[in-house]
Structure formats: structure tokens, C-alpha cells
Amino acid sequence: MLLSVVMAVPRGQGYLRAAADSVLGQPVRELELVLIDPGASDAFASIAAEYLERDTRVRVRAPAGRLTVGGARNAGADEARGDYLLFLDGDDLLLPGVLDRVAALLAEDRPDVLRWGHERVDRWGEVLPGAPDAVPAARNQLFRRSFWTTHGLRFTDGPYEDVVPVQRAHLLAAEAGTLAALDQLCVRHRLLGTGARRGSGALLDVYGQLLAESGDGPRIRVARTAHLRALLDEPEGAPDAVPARDRAALFRAAGLPGPYAAHRARTAARTARARLPAALLRRRKALRTRVLRTAYRADLLRPLDPCLAVYGAYWNRGIACNPAAIHAKARELAPHVRGVWAVSSRHRDRMPPGVPYVIEGSRAYWRTMATATYLINNSSFPGGFTKRPGQVYLQTHHGTPLKTMGLDQRAYPALTNGISFEKIAAHTDQWDYSLSANPHSTEIWDRVYPSSYEHLNLGYPRNDVFFTTTAEQTAAIRAGLGIAPGQKALLYAPTHRDYRKGFLPSLDPELLARELGPDHVVLVRAHYFYGRTAGLPDARHGRVVDVTAHPCVEELCLAADALITDYSSLMFDYACLDRPIISYAPDWDAYRAARGTYFDLLSGRPGETPGAIATSQDELLEVLRSGAWDSGRTKVLRKAFRDRFCPYDDGRAAERVVRRLFLDGGAG
Structure with a gap:
């Protein structure tokens, strides 16, 4: 096998699918993808299970407990079986088709380390230059696995975990004449703005470890100085930039001439010239804010x-x-x-x-x-x-x-x-x-x-009441809303439309109540964006109740025998109750095209559709009259929906949050 891609996912579960697809979609088939999650998160496990079932080249390394990023990469390397190792994060992309040329170069030259180009993308999608060559990063190169293991290369724990193994690999390969370079962009790295948590002390510590492992040679000191200078060249506030509080220490450690204050002034002047229009706008806003918040x-x-x-x-x-x-x-x-x-x-x-x-x-x-x-x-x-x-x-x-x-x-x-x-x-x-x-x-x-x-x-703590409220308490809530004993209460709670002003229900609740008869009551809850009333005409028979102003939507859910909604997130909470959910979506295509959705609510697939579907008022009436709203099939759909979206809800979420935040060192 040519290549093992070890993909650690400390963060970036939201990008994991794209990252995995960028590897598995390469023209070179002789590869494996080893997925490992340092934090053992449920989101990672769910996505990884999909890929494990879909592609035999995927393997998942499940650590016994939480690992550092360096520890996760080491565990993945221990599992790898390919001739070469590539270490990516769950927010990296291997650019399309690059492995064709890489495979040809590896077959011809057989280097121990192959360096290649990469680009960085900020959270807005703007492409930034790749990090300077002086900044070591495992994603920027391939390592022969036998070379890696023979020299005992290992990632360190803590920040800057790449420094020791990557710098050692470069020195060793350069000495042996087996260091190669490919002048091509191969990896796109997303900058998520998390680097500012790393400080200069951690960086100097890992270089101390590198000196201890490789000997106090001049090449190590040159590499260390080059890395420090490259970090200082990153403007303050840039993604993954070193915090301002640590820059003076880096400046001194890098041995740069003159006082740091002068260097900072020169850098600030260059940045200000490049960003003058934006800086002027920020200053005006800052002045206004200072006046208001003295x-x-x-x-x-x-x-x-x-x-x-x-x-x-x-x-x-x-x-x-x-x-x-x-x-x-x-x-x-x-x-x-x-x-x-x-x-x-x-x-x-x-x-x-x-x-x-x-x-x-x-x-x-x-x-x-x-x-x-x-x-x-x-x-x-x-x-x-x-x-x-x-x-x-x-x-x-x-x-x-x-x-x-x-x-x-x-x-x-x-x-x-x-x-x-x-x-x-x-x-x-x-x-x-x-x-x-x-x-x-x-x-x-x-x-x-x-x-x-x-x-x-x-x-979700707000859902605890669905598991702790007694039947007597629920009966009291229903009575307070005017629901008579034996009546079926239907909660109609549509969400707002970004492309529409004001509450304009897609069904006539008065008609619905009249057609269903006196043993039904319709509770209408407009989205809170529209104020405290749904603006409905007064019902003549009292079987339509405007509950928009009710202070607790969870009580409305407890009172309702079924939920009728379109795209409101209330459906995910209501699923905790294991009661019928009807997706009434007459404008699904328009809504999906205008706002975008993460899955097809009307697909009818378990885990996507919570129950019965209606796309017109006539269909909704038929669903309710025929009993299709609470059938064997809708029960199956409801269970799959609940299993997917309510796995943590059990009545104790608030307790878990309070203990984590206030009692177990959340402020530590």
C-alpha cells in the first residue's frame, strides 16, 4: 500500500466529511484513511461509522480515553500500514488529483521526506499564502513509514506538537540526501482562529526538547530562529497568530536587532498603510462606543x-x-x-x-x-x-x-x-x-x-420537563389553556420565513378546527419574531387558541397531543415526548432553495422525516381524518428521529450543565 493518511480530528467535525472525501476521492487507490478522535466525541463517532461502512479503505482508531493531538497522531501512525505517512487534521483538504503526480515522484526518487506546497484558507474562505517554510507542519509533507519508525519520530503533547518530529525528520533526511520537494499545492488548511491560545513559552519548550533529542547543533538553532521570525512576521490578529502578550519574548528569543517596541511600530505602520480604510471605519465605531460606554x-x-x-x-x-x-x-x-x-x-x-x-x-x-x-x-x-x-x-x-x-x-x-x-x-x-x-x-x-x-x-436543559412533568401537572397545564378533558389538542407552530414579513399561516386554523369537530382544539403559536400574537380573528367556538404570548413553549408541548409544524426546530424537542409530529410543508421547495437545509425533511427516510407529511391543507385534513398521523409507519419514523436528535435528553441535562459549569471547575 502506498499511503496511510492519519486524520486526527480534535476539532473540525463540521469539516470532517469534506476532508475524508478529499482523500478517498483521489485517483490513487492504494491508500488507507485512519480516522482518530482525541476527544472521543459522539459527532465524530457518527460520521466515522458512516465512512467505515461506506469504504473498506477507512479504519477508525478508537482511543481508550481522551488524547492530545500529538498522542492521537502517534496512535494513528502506530496503526498505519502504508509505505508513506501523511498527517492531516479533520479541517484539511487534500486537493483534487494531487496524488497522481506524488505517486509518480515517490516511485522514481523514493525519498524519506517529500515536502510540498500548501495554502491556507480563513473562516471566510479567503485564500492566504501558505505558512513560511520555516514553520514546521506535518500536513506539508509525506514521511516514509520505515524512516519514521526507525528514528523513533513522535509528536509531542501540548501545543506545537509538529515541531520536534518534523524538524528532526528534515535534519535526518537532509543528512542522508533523501529530502525531496514538490513545487505544487497539495493541501488546503483551514484556519479556524484557534491558534491564539498558544503561547511563546510552549514553543520555546518544544525547541528545548528538540535540542535535547538532536544535539545542540547550529542547524537546530538556525531552524529555531527562522521559525520564531516567521511567527513574528504574522500580523497581530491574523488567524493562528501568536498573541501580542508573547511577541516580545519571541522577539528576544529570535535574536532580532533593536528593541521590540521599534519592531512592533514598524510592523504596525506597514499594516496600517495596507488597511487604512478599514482602520478608519473601526476607529469611528470605537469612538462612538467609547462615548456610550464610559x-x-x-x-x-x-x-x-x-x-x-x-x-x-x-x-x-x-x-x-x-x-x-x-x-x-x-x-x-x-x-x-x-x-x-x-x-x-x-x-x-x-x-x-x-x-x-x-x-x-x-x-x-x-x-x-x-x-x-x-x-x-x-x-x-x-x-x-x-x-x-x-x-x-x-x-x-x-x-x-x-x-x-x-x-x-x-x-x-x-x-x-x-x-x-x-x-x-x-x-x-x-x-x-x-x-x-x-x-x-x-x-x-x-x-x-x-x-x-x-x-x-x-x-438540552429546556427539554428536562418532558421527562419530569407528571400526568397531574400536564392535566393542570391543559386545563389552564382551556382544553377540555377528552379533547385532542393540536399545536400548530410554524417557523418564520426570511423572505416574508409578518405572520401569515399556511393553513386556516379555524377551518381545521371546524372540520375536525368539537373533540379537537387547535393551539396556534406564531414565531417570536412576530411579537406576542398570531393576529388571528376571534374563534366563534373557542376551539382555536392563540398561545403565542404563552411564556413557556415547553408547557404547550406537554399540553399537545400532536405537533403540526413546518421547519421549526421545535420538532426536535417535541420528539422527546414520543407523540405524533406532522410535517406540514406546502412551500418546502421554496424554503429549501431560499435558506438552505441540512437534510431533506420530506424524504420519508428514517432519521430525516419525523412522521406524517402534508403539502397542502387538504392533505393535512386527510392525514388527520384517516389516522395516518399516528400509524405504524409514523411510529417507526418518530423513533428513528428521536434516536438521532434526542440521544442526550433524559431529564438531567440541566443538572449535568450546572455541575460542569459551576461545580466541576468550569471556570478553571
């Missing part, structure tokens, strides 16, 4: 309160969703943590008595944002804020993605309504944790919100 600057000098958490939901609409469930459980399990909610002034009436809150934009709001140790939100905090060292930000999200999200929305510019993807990326960079309801969500979040946060695959 008090906030003073508050940032205050110490963090280790027992203060600030919560927000749905762009400050009040207590709701995952943050509400976490807040409630924290009051029970971590009463030492005081929770305060950020709420907009127009929604302050939604706050129940006794729950502390601050109004967005107020002095109290900015002081809370400046001093809280914990930040929990399912969307984002308003106005922009400076995330301080020591603050811990948990992004809970507020649904499983069917439609495209985050950076994937760039493919649909007509519907983004002026969204700043730069702001999305900056917001993502603030997160420490991202909560996932299922492996599908983890995969999507990882790709569309690329940064260095940690995935918490713990389930």
Missing part, C-alpha cells in the same frame, strides 16, 4: 465576582429556553451563584417577581457584564462587551439546525439582511463552551461557528 470602562477595572452569573435568552426577551432551565437548576444545586437576567426594556413585564434582572444598555447592565464570572445565553448579549480573562461564556443555542446557520448562511446573501459575519465570528471567539442537543448539532456548530470553544454534548 462607565463600562470603569466597571472593567472592578474584580470579577466569582458568584455572579448573567443570563440572557432570545435577544433579551426574558426568562426562557435552556438558560432558564440552567438558572432554575443552579438555584437548587449551586445556590452560591447569584443569577441575574439581561432583559430589554420592552420585555421587562415578562420578568416574574423576585427574579433579579438588569435592563440592557443601563449602567447596571454594563456593570453586571463587566463583573460576572459566568455568562449564559442562547443567542447573544446586546451592545457588544469585552470578555475578560476569567469570564466563562456558555452558548446554549436554542434549537437543532435544519436550516443553514452561521457562516453557512453566506451562500444565501439575499436573506441575511445585512448580517455581519465578522461579528458572528467575533462573538463565537468569546465562547468557552457550546451546548449540543445531539451529534448532528455538534457537527454543524463546529463548522459554522469555528473557534476554540469546547463542545458540551449534554443535551
Whole structure:
């Protein structure tokens, strides 16, 4: 076998399919792909299982526990059987067709190390120059496996794990005359903006290890200096750039002439000249922000309160969703943590008595944002804020993605309504944790919100009530909504359309209630983007109830015997209840073309379609009259859908999150 591609996936599950396809789609068939996940994540396991079944050239290395990236690569190399080794990450791409020429060169020259070209792509898809040759990276070369094992080459633990084995391999191959180069771009590496977590101390440590292993020779010192200088040439703020706080130490270690301050001034002047228009715009915005937040600057000098958490939901609409469930459980399990909610002034009436809150934009709001140790939100905090060292930000999200999200929305510019993807990326960079309801969500979040946060695959706290609410409590909820004993309650909850203003239901709920008769009641829930009412005419017989203003959508789900929805993420939560879900989607083709979706909701395949399907009002009525909405087939579909999208939901998600965040060192 010619080649073993060892693909470690510490992050980038969202890109793993593309990375794997780029290898398996090469014209050279004599290869294997060894997949290994240092973090043993469910998202990786699900994708890897698909490829393992699909292609016999795929092997999956399942570590017994969590590994470092270096440890994962070493484990993959130990498993490899090819003549040559290539180490890629799960966010790398092997460019189309490159292995044809590579295979011919290897057959002719038989080098121990073959270096090739690569390019870097930032999170916006902009192609950047490849890293300088002085920066060692395993993805930039092939290694003969016998050469690798004979010399005991191993990746190190911790940051800069490539330095020792790659630099040693180059020195050894150069001495033996078996170092070759190919002047061709072969790999595309995605920069996800996570490199700034690495510091100069770690880099100097690995070069110390390299000196110890290879001898204190001049070539090692030359390579070390070249690497340090190359890192300093990367402008501050660039993807994977060394943090500003570590640059002076690198400058001194590299032996560059003059004081670092002068070097930095020269570099800043060059960068400023190249970016003058953008810099002027940023300065104007910064000036306006400084005027509005003078008090906030003073508050940032205050110490963090280790027992203060600030919560927000749905762009400050009040207590709701995952943050509400976490807040409630924290009051029970971590009463030492005081929770305060950020709420907009127009929604302050939604706050129940006794729950502390601050109004967005107020002095109290900015002081809370400046001093809280914990930040929990399912969307984002308003106005922009400076995330301080020591603050811990948990992004809970507020649904499983069917439609495209985050950076994937760039493919649909007509519907983004002026969204700043730069702001999305900056917001993502603030997160420490991202909560996932299922492996599908983890995969999507990882790709569309690329940064260095940690995935918490713990389930959705807001869904705990589906497992803990008693029959008596459910009956009380139904009675409070006016549902008579014995009535079938249908919850109609469509999502919003990016291409449509205002709530315009695709069915006539009054007609639906009339046709189904007095033993049915229709609850209508408009999307929260449309305000607190669905704008329906008053029902003459009381069997259509506008529940848009009801403060808790989970209670509506508990009250409903079935859910009728189109593309709302509510379907993924409702699946926890194992009750019928009807996909009423008269404009599926238009919606999918306009916004994009991650799977075909109407395919009828298990794991994609949650139950019965209707694409017109007449079809919906027939589905309900005939009993097809709760048939043997829909039960099979419902189970597959629940298995795929509710694997972590068991009634204890909030407890797991609270323990992870507040009690098990989440701020450490």
C-alpha cells in the first residue's frame, strides 16, 4: 500500500466529511484513511461509522480515553500500514488529483521526506499564502513509514506538537540526501482562529526538547530562529497568530536587532498603510462606543465576582429556553451563584417577581457584564462587551439546525439582511463552551461557528420537563389553556420565513378546527419574531387558541397531543415526548432553495422525516381524518428521529450543565 493518511480530528467535525472525501476521492487507490478522535466525541463517532461502512479503505482508531493531538497522531501512525505517512487534521483538504503526480515522484526518487506546497484558507474562505517554510507542519509533507519508525519520530503533547518530529525528520533526511520537494499545492488548511491560545513559552519548550533529542547543533538553532521570525512576521490578529502578550519574548528569543517596541511600530505602520480604510471605519465605531460606554470602562477595572452569573435568552426577551432551565437548576444545586437576567426594556413585564434582572444598555447592565464570572445565553448579549480573562461564556443555542446557520448562511446573501459575519465570528471567539442537543448539532456548530470553544454534548436543559412533568401537572397545564378533558389538542407552530414579513399561516386554523369537530382544539403559536400574537380573528367556538404570548413553549408541548409544524426546530424537542409530529410543508421547495437545509425533511427516510407529511391543507385534513398521523409507519419514523436528535435528553441535562459549569471547575 502506498499511503496511510492519519486524520486526527480534535476539532473540525463540521469539516470532517469534506476532508475524508478529499482523500478517498483521489485517483490513487492504494491508500488507507485512519480516522482518530482525541476527544472521543459522539459527532465524530457518527460520521466515522458512516465512512467505515461506506469504504473498506477507512479504519477508525478508537482511543481508550481522551488524547492530545500529538498522542492521537502517534496512535494513528502506530496503526498505519502504508509505505508513506501523511498527517492531516479533520479541517484539511487534500486537493483534487494531487496524488497522481506524488505517486509518480515517490516511485522514481523514493525519498524519506517529500515536502510540498500548501495554502491556507480563513473562516471566510479567503485564500492566504501558505505558512513560511520555516514553520514546521506535518500536513506539508509525506514521511516514509520505515524512516519514521526507525528514528523513533513522535509528536509531542501540548501545543506545537509538529515541531520536534518534523524538524528532526528534515535534519535526518537532509543528512542522508533523501529530502525531496514538490513545487505544487497539495493541501488546503483551514484556519479556524484557534491558534491564539498558544503561547511563546510552549514553543520555546518544544525547541528545548528538540535540542535535547538532536544535539545542540547550529542547524537546530538556525531552524529555531527562522521559525520564531516567521511567527513574528504574522500580523497581530491574523488567524493562528501568536498573541501580542508573547511577541516580545519571541522577539528576544529570535535574536532580532533593536528593541521590540521599534519592531512592533514598524510592523504596525506597514499594516496600517495596507488597511487604512478599514482602520478608519473601526476607529469611528470605537469612538462612538467609547462615548456610550464610559462607565463600562470603569466597571472593567472592578474584580470579577466569582458568584455572579448573567443570563440572557432570545435577544433579551426574558426568562426562557435552556438558560432558564440552567438558572432554575443552579438555584437548587449551586445556590452560591447569584443569577441575574439581561432583559430589554420592552420585555421587562415578562420578568416574574423576585427574579433579579438588569435592563440592557443601563449602567447596571454594563456593570453586571463587566463583573460576572459566568455568562449564559442562547443567542447573544446586546451592545457588544469585552470578555475578560476569567469570564466563562456558555452558548446554549436554542434549537437543532435544519436550516443553514452561521457562516453557512453566506451562500444565501439575499436573506441575511445585512448580517455581519465578522461579528458572528467575533462573538463565537468569546465562547468557552457550546451546548449540543445531539451529534448532528455538534457537527454543524463546529463548522459554522469555528473557534476554540469546547463542545458540551449534554443535551438540552429546556427539554428536562418532558421527562419530569407528571400526568397531574400536564392535566393542570391543559386545563389552564382551556382544553377540555377528552379533547385532542393540536399545536400548530410554524417557523418564520426570511423572505416574508409578518405572520401569515399556511393553513386556516379555524377551518381545521371546524372540520375536525368539537373533540379537537387547535393551539396556534406564531414565531417570536412576530411579537406576542398570531393576529388571528376571534374563534366563534373557542376551539382555536392563540398561545403565542404563552411564556413557556415547553408547557404547550406537554399540553399537545400532536405537533403540526413546518421547519421549526421545535420538532426536535417535541420528539422527546414520543407523540405524533406532522410535517406540514406546502412551500418546502421554496424554503429549501431560499435558506438552505441540512437534510431533506420530506424524504420519508428514517432519521430525516419525523412522521406524517402534508403539502397542502387538504392533505393535512386527510392525514388527520384517516389516522395516518399516528400509524405504524409514523411510529417507526418518530423513533428513528428521536434516536438521532434526542440521544442526550433524559431529564438531567440541566443538572449535568450546572455541575460542569459551576461545580466541576468550569471556570478553571
